[in-house]
Amino acid sequence: MHYESTRGGLKSIESAEAIKKGLASDGGLFVPKERVEMTLDDINKMVDMTYQDRAIYILKKYLTDYTDEEIADCVYSAYTAQKFESESIAPVHRLNENVHILELWHGPTCAFKDMALQILPHFLVKAVRKTGETSEIVILVATSGDTGKAALEGFKDVEGTKIIVFFPNEGVSEVQKYQMITQEGKNVYSIAVEGNFDDAQNGVKAIFTDSDLAQKLESSNYKFSSANSINWGRLVPQIIYYFSAYADMVKNEEIKSGEKINFVVPTGNFGNILAAYYAKEMGLPINKLICASNDNNVLTDFIETGVYDRNRDFKKTISPSMDILISSNLERLLYEVCDHDSSTINKWMEELKVDGKYSIDATSRKKIASVFWAGYSNENETMKTIEAIFKEYNYVIDTHTAVAVDVYDKYVISTGDITKTVIVSTASPFKFNESVAKSIFGSDCIKGKSEFMLLDVLADKCGINIPEGLKNLDKKPIKHNTLCDKADMINIVKDVLKL
Numbered sequence: 001m002h003y004e005s006t007r008g009g010l011k012s013i014e015s016a017e018a019i020k021k022g023l024a025s026d027g028g029l030f031v032p033k034e035r036v037e038m039t040l041d042d043i044n045k046m047v048d049m050t051y052q053d054r055a056i057y058i059l060k061k062y063l064t065d066y067t068d069e070e071i072a073d074c075v076y077s078a079y080t081a082q083k084f085e086s087e088s089i090a091p092v093h094r095l096n097e098n099v100h101i102l103e104l105w106h107g108p109t110c111a112f113k114d115m116a117l118q119i120l121p122h123f124l125v126k127a128v129r130k131t132g133e134t135s136e137i138v139i140l141v142a143t144s145g146d147t148g149k150a151a152l153e154g155f156k157d158v159e160g161t162k163i164i165v166f167f168p169n170e171g172v173s174e175v176q177k178y179q180m181i182t183q184e185g186k187n188v189y190s191i192a193v194e195g196n197f198d199d200a201q202n203g204v205k206a207i208f209t210d211s212d213l214a215q216k217l218e219s220s221n222y223k224f225s226s227a228n229s230i231n232w233g234r235l236v237p238q239i240i241y242y243f244s245a246y247a248d249m250v251k252n253e254e255i256k257s258g259e260k261i262n263f264v265v266p267t268g269n270f271g272n273i274l275a276a277y278y279a280k281e282m283g284l285p286i287n288k289l290i291c292a293s294n295d296n297n298v299l300t301d302f303i304e305t306g307v308y309d310r311n312r313d314f315k316k317t318i319s320p321s322m323d324i325l326i327s328s329n330l331e332r333l334l335y336e337v338c339d340h341d342s343s344t345i346n347k348w349m350e351e352l353k354v355d356g357k358y359s360i361d362a363t364s365r366k367k368i369a370s371v372f373w374a375g376y377s378n379e380n381e382t383m384k385t386i387e388a389i390f391k392e393y394n395y396v397i398d399t400h401t402a403v404a405v406d407v408y409d410k411y412v413i414s415t416g417d418i419t420k421t422v423i424v425s426t427a428s429p430f431k432f433n434e435s436v437a438k439s440i441f442g443s444d445c446i447k448g449k450s451e452f453m454l455l456d457v458l459a460d461k462c463g464i465n466i467p468e469g470l471k472n473l474d475k476k477p478i479k480h481n482t483l484c485d486k487a488d489m490i491n492i493v494k495d496v497l498k499l
Helices: 015-021 040-046 051-062 068-078 120-130 146-155 174-181 197-208 211-219 232-251 271-282 298-305 330-337 342-355 362-371 379-393 399-415 429-441 451-462 486-497
Strands: 003-005 030-032 092-094 099-103 136-142 161-168 188-194 222-226 261-266 286-293 307-309 357-359 372-376 421-425 482-485
Touching: 003 015, 015 120, 015 222, 015 232, 030 330, 040 051, 040 232, 051 068, 051 232, 068 120, 092 232, 099 232, 120 136, 120 146, 120 161, 120 232, 136 146, 136 197, 136 486, 146 161, 146 174, 146 188, 161 174, 161 197, 161 486, 174 188, 174 429, 174 451, 188 197, 188 486, 197 222, 197 486, 211 222, 211 486, 232 261, 232 271, 261 271, 261 399, 271 286, 271 330, 286 298, 286 399, 298 307, 298 372, 330 342, 330 362, 342 357, 362 372, 372 399, 379 399, 379 429, 399 421, 399 429, 429 451, 482 486
Parallel strands: 099 421, 136 161, 136 222, 161 188, 188 482, 261 286, 261 421, 286 372
Antiparallel strands: 003 030, 092 099, 307 357
């Protein structure tokens, strides 16, 4: 299997090189050159496998320059019952006959990013060795909350690496912020940015493509890579849990082998739902991929109209990990639907850069509409959904999962489709406990209480356990307190690396 850049500048590189680079030097994203196919027999073989064995089975098809032993070592190092507090790693919870919840938040940082960021450091360390790289790898990350902590946790004290995470100072929850600023590790740096997630993401992309900085890096024996989902090594592990969820549903006799199901994915940067698209393209029996957005509904508008327009007000919401107006991974989908035509991608991305919008052709729009349906949920609807799910099922969901549930309800009303559906649950309700507690128990419940006090309130009132990764966060010493303007991000990197 070889990889190429969506912008056309790099062709036919192996997976280890793509993972090591993260972002292509032409600013594009790496995608597989060939299509991977999975038959129903392949899927049936997974039914009685563990999550780890399912992961190995799929990864071997994409990481063909890694040996079987290397892949197995990565998988068994990343996905342990101790780290994920669950033998099944990504359990499927039955809500009712038609709706199931794929719980992706049992990892050390209580968010779905752990599913990829516990394994990416192992991929990267092996990639460095395999490519004969002698430079120290510097991981740059922009985060809307969850990626940052998961990346810091995954890369802490990993030999031969440094990791610098940028997060919007006012754009994450207190729990998320404390997870990052209390992070331990001799090679980790967590930086708050005055601005929103798009500012942080644009800053990181600019740092990656700065030619003067690239020269200084080379002379100082450093190389940049990324732990955002722009890195193929971040995205490919996400394909696994879609196959795993399907195999579990067959195993539990919720569906028959070959029966099509829907997935609903709350998404901002489009990586999570893109992994589902790749799973469908490989042969997983998916009927529809339902893209769920919050009030920053740029993706909803795009899927409905074919016009991507980020020229709109940025809204801070109670589902902050989705507060994004520039969805980087959408570029990969566009590259796939326009048959790997990099000239078209370059045209659209230049229009986005200059005008803040672009419009895709009718053929590409039709291809996207055949797979995706999109909707969004406002804050009031999100909170009412959290309350309704708790009252009806005694099940607690976070603000991002609630967006997905509400959008799914709108999908059913709009289409009448009652195909069995899996809601992708991306975070523990404890990470956004203030909004969750207020939704279920009202404003008086949270009055005068910090997010850290509300961890106990939510646990007591709902009868659920606080995850280990969130206990006593506010009592940990603060290790990182740098705040920078978005224009100074490059100088922060220079300071960290002493360039």
